[in-house]
Amino acid sequence: MKHPQADQHHLRDFTTDARVLVIAAIAIVVATAGVGGGIALMHLIRLVTNLAYFGRFTLEDLKLADTPLGLWAVLLPVAGALVIGLMARYGSEKIRGHGIPEAMEAILLGRSRLSAKVAILKPLSSAISIGSGGPFGAEGPVIMTGGAIGSLIAQALPVSDTERKTLLVAGAAAGMTTVFGTPIAAIMLAVELLLFEWTPRSFIPVAVAAIVAEVERTMLHLPSPLFPFHGGMDFSLVGLFGWAFIGLCSGILAVCLSRLVYACEDGFAKLPIHWMWWPMIGGLVVGLGGLIEPNALGVGYDNIARFLDGHVLVESALLLLVVKGVIWSVALGSGTSGGVLAPLLIIGGAMGAAMAGLLPAADPGFWALLAMAATMGATMGAPLTATFFAIEVTGNSHVLVPLTAACVVAYSTTVLVMKRSILTEKIARRGVHLTREYRVDPFALTRVSDVMTTAVETVPAAMTLHAAARFLTAPDTRHPSFPVVDASGHVLGLIDPPAILRWRRAGHHRNATLGELLANGKITLAYPDEYLEGLADKLDIANVSHLPVVSRQDQRLIGYVGWKDLMRVRNRTRAEERERARFFRFDKRGSTRNAD
Incomplete structure (x- = not known):
């Protein structure tokens, strides 16, 4: 007997192809632009701070505590907030907030599209907010700005939504790296918060962007590490x-x-x-x-x-x-x-x-x-x-x-x-719930043979159209569709009430056999060793709810599988989790109890 894996040679650990190299090359451009945007924003924040608190047009690192304004300094955050409120109302409401949720929302709901208006107004509003004394960091706005740059570059290129998301996140990672000099943490931020997947096609370009940003900020002599610390403690x-x-x-x-x-x-x-x-x-x-x-x-x-x-x-x-x-x-x-x-x-x-x-x-x-x-x-x-x-x-x-x-x-x-x-x-709070737990889909781990029905009810190819109509409408018929098999057990197709109706409307004679009616038709088949992930695609493409399962060796019918079988896989996984948890779990009041 042929080994099941012999027909799975096309399957791989990852679906990523050579196009990832193209996206990674674009990510280099995004990273460079993100570094430039990040540095510009940090300089802008310092400039606004010095103008607001000292009246000086300079990029010196002046301390807010040394401002000569005295009690009048209380009004600076109020004035800055007024400008931001006007910008948000008459410019773009998306500038409100600290940047990362807005980037997440754009990825989840906006097909990773950020407008040029946001790319300009977000860093400007953040510079005004922080420069007027706002108790914030520059990293959130820089992340948002880098993401906007990545999104704008991607929108100008023929890339998919997923690739646009990758370039948006690549810009965000480059922005974070620019501020803190932390490329590994920037990559981890992308994985834990922004990508909503763990695949080479997204990871590689984001990593490339973060590394390039770190190299470029080093060449620009930005400090690294930003806060040197050599302490520790003994392990005990x-x-x-x-x-x-x-x-x-x-x-x-x-x-x-x-x-x-x-x-x-x-x-x-x-x-x-x-x-x-x-x-x-x-x-x-x-x-x-x-x-x-x-x-x-x-x-x-x-x-x-x-x-x-x-x-x-x-x-x-x-x-x-x-x-x-x-x-x-x-x-x-x-x-x-x-x-x-x-x-x-x-x-x-x-x-x-x-x-x-x-x-x-x-x-x-x-x-x-x-x-x-x-x-x-x-x-x-x-x-x-x-x-x-x-x-x-x-x-x-x-x-x-x-x-x-x-x-x-x-x-x-x-x-x-x-x-x-x-x-x-x-x-x-905007009406979108998301889960941040990522696991392998049970469809990718379960074969058709694990869920198919093996005791299959079939109809013979010699059955006439009239007999088939009577059979499907009989009170004791338990299923909506049935495989049609010839004398040797090979599947010719499927019959269901819509198929009977189509044939009758097409003028086929009531005594025409199912074998004759299905002779030139196309049929989609499932195989016992393929995974449910591929089976779900077949059901969708064929626009059917059931598929016959045949042996790869002799193409004879060995089972029947449908969408309900797929749903049972998910239900079974949840049931197993509940069964394992029933011996030690927390009730709604937070106390542990034994379910038995």
Whole structure:
């Protein structure tokens, strides 16, 4: 007997073909454009900051705390928010928010098409928001800008929707790499948040874009690593408990931040004014917060460096934690423009710095680093991105294990407590639910022989058209369609009521045999060793609900398969999961119980 795999030589691990090289080449162009856009945006933010707070047209790194404006500085975030509200209302509403959910929404619902208007207004609005004191990072807008560049380039080329998505994400990865010098974390961000698939056709171009962006930013002498850190701690059971504990605290912090942001958004939605004015209210809160703690304003990358140095007083860390957390949540909830990565790093780092004295002994800045990464990973639902981000941004690979432990515990906390992350909640509020669990489709693992009916009811080729009509309409006929077989067991075709009706309308004689009627017809056959993934395509192309299954050796009928058999595969998989979980599971009140 012929081995089943002999006829599966056309199957491969991946469906990617040589076209991926073309898309990867285009991704190089996208990466270069993304680097240019990212650098331009960072310079624009610094320019707006210096103009607003110091009245100077310069790209110097001036500190907001040194502004000569005094109390008048409270009004700057309000003025910036007014401009953003006007831009959003009369330009494009898509500039509202922190960039990543908007990119996800464009990928899921917009066929990865972003307009040139968004590509211009998003970085401009973000520069105004952050430059006027908004407590955001540049990375979200840069990611959105890089994605818009990738999308615009793709729209000018004859590419598919999937390839356009890949180029959009390639631009986003290049943008993130430009800001932080973290190509591996950018690739992981694409995999965990943006691609919604794991295939070489998307992974390779995105990786190419991130690597090219890193090489180009290095050639431009941008700093890398951005926040050098050489500390660590000895591995021990005590240390392990400490990593897990800081991860748990970071997870709780992530839950609180996420809920605070959307509580603020819900509060703004209840106001009897147009959403265009909401950012001004958020800007006022930001300005007042800046009076209390000036370090909470702007991108605040200096705060990250201070936490890693380990020389921040507990009181200062707690003050920054509270003020930054509140003004960031209110401003983001008001619908202004800005990123989330840097604020999450600062808020998490402040918590870690404040708790360092309560945790096992470690080098200064170690616990702040773990809290930064864990808070970021838990809030965004991207633990691998956060882990590699912390390693790359500090240049310290020796903390890989502690970082992984903290990020996994924090991620576990948010997964179990929250239905959605801070990113997907915004999309869900727009009426779109998505799942971020990716697994192999059971159709790709199940063969036709596993689900087909082997006891097949057939009709002979010698049956007349009149007899077939009587048979199909008889009360005791149990199925809507039947295979027609000749004397040797070969399948000639299928009959069902629509086929009988067509033949009668075509004027065929009532005594014509089914063999004669099917003699010149085409028939789609299934084989026992093919997978249901291919079978589903056959059913769709043939526009039928059932197919006869024949042996590859002699083409004789051995089974019958239909769409209900495919559905049973999914139901069986879910039933198996329920059966395994019934002995130890959580009820709706959260307590464990035995189902028996």
